[in-house]
Amino acid sequence: MMREPGRRAATVADVAAAAGVSKATAARALGAYGAVSERVRERVRGAADDLGYRRNEVARSMSTGRSRTIGMIVGDIENPAFAQATRGAADVADEAGFDLILSNSGERVDSERKAIDVQLAKRVDGLVVAPASSSTLANYAPIIESGRPVAFFDRLVHGFEADAVIAANRDGAARLARLLLGFGHRRIAFISTLSELGDLERRIVIGRAGEIFFEPRLESSAIEDRVAGFAAALRAAGVVRPLEHVRLDARTQGIAYIVRQLTRGPAPVTAIVASDSIVAIEAFRALRESGLSVPGDVSLVGFDNADWTAVSEPGITVMSQPLRELGATAARMLIERIQGVQRPATVRVLPQELIERASVGPASVG
Amino acid sequence: MMREPGRRAATVADVAAAAGVSKATAARALGAYGAVSERVRERVRGAADDLGYRRNEVARSMSTGRSRTIGMIVGDIENPAFAQATRGAADVADEAGFDLILSNSGERVDSERKAIDVQLAKRVDGLVVAPASSSTLANYAPIIESGRPVAFFDRLVHGFEADAVIAANRDGAARLARLLLGFGHRRIAFISTLSELGDLERRIVIGRAGEIFFEPRLESSAIEDRVAGFAAALRAAGVVRPLEHVRLDARTQGIAYIVRQLTRGPAPVTAIVASDSIVAIEAFRALRESGLSVPGDVSLVGFDNADWTAVSEPGITVMSQPLRELGATAARMLIERIQGVQRPATVRVLPQELIERASVGPASVG
DNA sequence: GTGAAAGCGCTAACAA
DNA sequence: TTGTTAGCGCTTTCAC
Numbered sequence: 001m002m003r004e005p006g007r008r009a010a011t012v013a014d015v016a017a018a019a020g021v022s023k024a025t026a027a028r029a030l031g032a033y034g035a036v037s038e039r040v041r042e043r044v045r046g047a048a049d050d051l052g053y054r055r056n057e058v059a060r061s062m063s064t065g066r067s068r069t070i071g072m073i074v075g076d077i078e079n080p081a082f083a084q085a086t087r088g089a090a091d092v093a094d095e096a097g098f099d100l101i102l103s104n105s106g107e108r109v110d111s112e113r114k115a116i117d118v119q120l121a122k123r124v125d126g127l128v129v130a131p132a133s134s135s136t137l138a139n140y141a142p143i144i145e146s147g148r149p150v151a152f153f154d155r156l157v158h159g160f161e162a163d164a165v166i167a168a169n170r171d172g173a174a175r176l177a178r179l180l181l182g183f184g185h186r187r188i189a190f191i192s193t194l195s196e197l198g199d200l201e202r203r204i205v206i207g208r209a210g211e212i213f214f215e216p217r218l219e220s221s222a223i224e225d226r227v228a229g230f231a232a233a234l235r236a237a238g239v240v241r242p243l244e245h246v247r248l249d250a251r252t253q254g255i256a257y258i259v260r261q262l263t264r265g266p267a268p269v270t271a272i273v274a275s276d277s278i279v280a281i282e283a284f285r286a287l288r289e290s291g292l293s294v295p296g297d298v299s300l301v302g303f304d305n306a307d308w309t310a311v312s313e314p315g316i317t318v319m320s321q322p323l324r325e326l327g328a329t330a331a332r333m334l335i336e337r338i339q340g341v342q343r344p345a346t347v348r349v350l351p352q353e354l355i356e357r358a359s360v361g362p363a364s365v366g
Numbered sequence: 367m368m369r370e371p372g373r374r375a376a377t378v379a380d381v382a383a384a385a386g387v388s389k390a391t392a393a394r395a396l397g398a399y400g401a402v403s404e405r406v407r408e409r410v411r412g413a414a415d416d417l418g419y420r421r422n423e424v425a426r427s428m429s430t431g432r433s434r435t436i437g438m439i440v441g442d443i444e445n446p447a448f449a450q451a452t453r454g455a456a457d458v459a460d461e462a463g464f465d466l467i468l469s470n471s472g473e474r475v476d477s478e479r480k481a482i483d484v485q486l487a488k489r490v491d492g493l494v495v496a497p498a499s500s501s502t503l504a505n506y507a508p509i510i511e512s513g514r515p516v517a518f519f520d521r522l523v524h525g526f527e528a529d530a531v532i533a534a535n536r537d538g539a540a541r542l543a544r545l546l547l548g549f550g551h552r553r554i555a556f557i558s559t560l561s562e563l564g565d566l567e568r569r570i571v572i573g574r575a576g577e578i579f580f581e582p583r584l585e586s587s588a589i590e591d592r593v594a595g596f597a598a599a600l601r602a603a604g605v606v607r608p609l610e611h612v613r614l615d616a617r618t619q620g621i622a623y624i625v626r627q628l629t630r631g632p633a634p635v636t637a638i639v640a641s642d643s644i645v646a647i648e649a650f651r652a653l654r655e656s657g658l659s660v661p662g663d664v665s666l667v668g669f670d671n672a673d674w675t676a677v678s679e680p681g682i683t684v685m686s687q688p689l690r691e692l693g694a695t696a697a698r699m700l701i702e703r704i705q706g707v708q709r710p711a712t713v714r715v716l717p718q719e720l721i722e723r724a725s726v727g728p729a730s731v732g
Numbered sequence: 733g734t735g736a737a738a739g740c741g742c743t744a745a746c747a748a
Numbered sequence: 749t750t751g752t753t754a755g756c757g758c759t760t761t762c763a764c
């Protein structure tokens with residue numbers, strides 16, 4: 001039914017009056033809760049249609065304390081990886097009757113905190129977040145205080161008891177490294193735009209099973225796992241200083257600059273592992289502009305099976321991430337919690353898949 | 367201040383009590399409206415901090431009728447083009463202190479209607495939407511009835527008086543076509559996954575200035591404009607049946623199939639215009655798999671300057687869309703409306719930019 | 733099965 | 749400048 005813009009929207013009270021019943025009865029009929037007789041229900045529904053009634057979800061949230069909305073915070077929507085994860089979460093949410101409020105953290109801890117505050121203020125029923133920092137527990141404390149659940153995805157928050165779903169980054173990175181080692185590479189670079197710089201060598205810790213990790217932890221648990229897997233594979237192959245060519249926080253200097261630097265000098269790297277598809281594409285361009293051929297002069301592999309990696313020349317060998325599943329699983333775990341399922345905090349680890357293309361070749365002699 | 371999860375959240379009333387003032391005064395101090403003395407403000411703020419008070423936006427929306435939230439509905443977040451537009455809108459919204467609720471329409475009219483209903487029920491202050499159909503006015507009527515503003519982006523809704531921002535598609539398509547014509551192409555295909563099939567030839571209308579349009583209109587105004595610009599350029603160059611190789615709704619048959627079909631037979635096309643980067647990448651792969659070289663056998667151009675188009679071999683010549691600006695401008699227009707600016711509905715048209723790469727060559731003889 | 737009334741947490745009109 | 753009071757539209761006891 002057409003209603004003039006500006007006229008006050010119909011409320012349950014209006015519908016109740018039109019149907020000749022009480023507000024409570026009308027609300028019950030409209031909200032599909034409580035018990036209403038068939039006849040009354042129909043009468044109310046009819047009146048609602050006539051008046052063009054649409055439920056005010058704000059008022060409903062107000063009285064129930066629940067909003068049927070989940071908040072999602074990603075590093076950057078524009079990054080296709082996050083876009084896919086968002087899609088995965090959105091589909092699950094939609095299926096379960098939840099809406100999604102989306103925010104960008106820009107991978108900045110303070111923006112993330114603000115985003116969390118805002119979403120909490122909106123009384124989202126729970127949050128799905130790709131933590132901007134794996135070591136800033138303080139950002140997530142307000143969520144717990146609010147009594148609402150949270151599910152992390154893509155990265156963990158060290159020492160924070162919560163549901164999370166991540167990819168098998170350590171294993172994936174190790175497989176990528178072994179692939180390169182198998183082609184005779186020894187000087188292999190690892191480049192990421194995330195996580196802080198610093199004296200990685202001094203922070204490395206070898207566990208009793210020979211596993212490698214860092215203390216204190218890196219900013220992003222995903223990068224930490226990748227670097228650890230990468231380093232462990234190199235070390236297992238006898239490379240003495242596996243961290244020598246690791247470059248984190250690459251945005252500061254610029255990926256192109258770093259690539260140039262790494263591929264020059266007396267002992268240039270012969271292979272590069274790019275920590276995501278954005279690093280990969282920039283590295284790929286930088287190599288090209290330096291007149292270096294892939295894989296002739298330098299082999300290049302990356303994470304994320306971005307669409308361009310299939311059509312570039314050569315195609316890029318990548319460790320594909322279960323992006324949609326990451327988002328979908330996080331949303332699913334969160335919704336379970338919202339619906340009251342009780343179980344200890346769980347971390348799910350999803351496998352990665354190696355997609356071999358043509359960007360890896362034998363190490364050039366040098 | 368740490369609060370045990372589960373304990374009731376502090377409200378203005380609690381803060382007021384703790385600060386020894388009335389609820390109204392506390393609310394004024396907290397909400398930064400009305401007049402409060404400096405001393406009282408500080409006392410209230412202090413009490414709020416102690417109690418870990420965080421404002422309940424739902425309650426605020428309830429009483430103000432405004433939610434500081436704008437709804438955005440896109441065809442598919444996973445499509446990088448929408449992801450960029452979303453980013454543009456999100457940044458503007460954020461800057462202006464608004465949040466964004468995001469929904470996918472999946473380019474389906476009924477899903478879109480549901481999404482609009484839900485967002486309206488959430489009492490968003492306004493909507494930014496990429497209409498799933500340029501001719502289904504009914505979907506947007508509820509927005510007007512609700513008294514809330516809407517801004518369309520990327521596509522228009524014919525006959526619907528509202529703010530909108532689109533790209534100069536007609537011009538862009540014509541430029542792309544002229545580029546190909548200049549290389550001697552005459553049999554040029556245009557492929558899109560959107561808009562319905564049907565007897566395009568019979569629907570074409572030539573205006574008195576010689577301009578081309580369709581009656582009834584196509585499902586997507588963007589595609590309509592692109593086809594019209596494309597056809598007009600071909601016709602101006604003396605191509606008798608400019609619509610002969612136009613293929614819409616390509617998802618049904620599959621892009622690969624269509625490409626194979628178009629490039630075979632006695633009079634194969636020598637060039638393809640892909641209506642977006644997803645069509646382009648699939649067409650590119652199909653050509654490759656058919657053993658056809660680009661641009662040797664077939665030239666390929668597209669819309670959207672997707673990242674892969676710069677690293678594929680050859681690089682793809684594209685008409686770049688002002689995606690971020692499309693989203694940002696729509697959000698800006700919407701927020702102006704929300705803030706009460708009065709002006710007639712406006713349609714902004716943003717220019718497209720030709721990025722020439724290596725996917726266009728002389729028409730192969732045949 | 734239905735109704736009356738209270739209340740969610742905030743803002744806003746009015747009074748002091 | 750501050751306080752009192754009355755809602756916003758819905759859900760939810762508690763009676764009947």
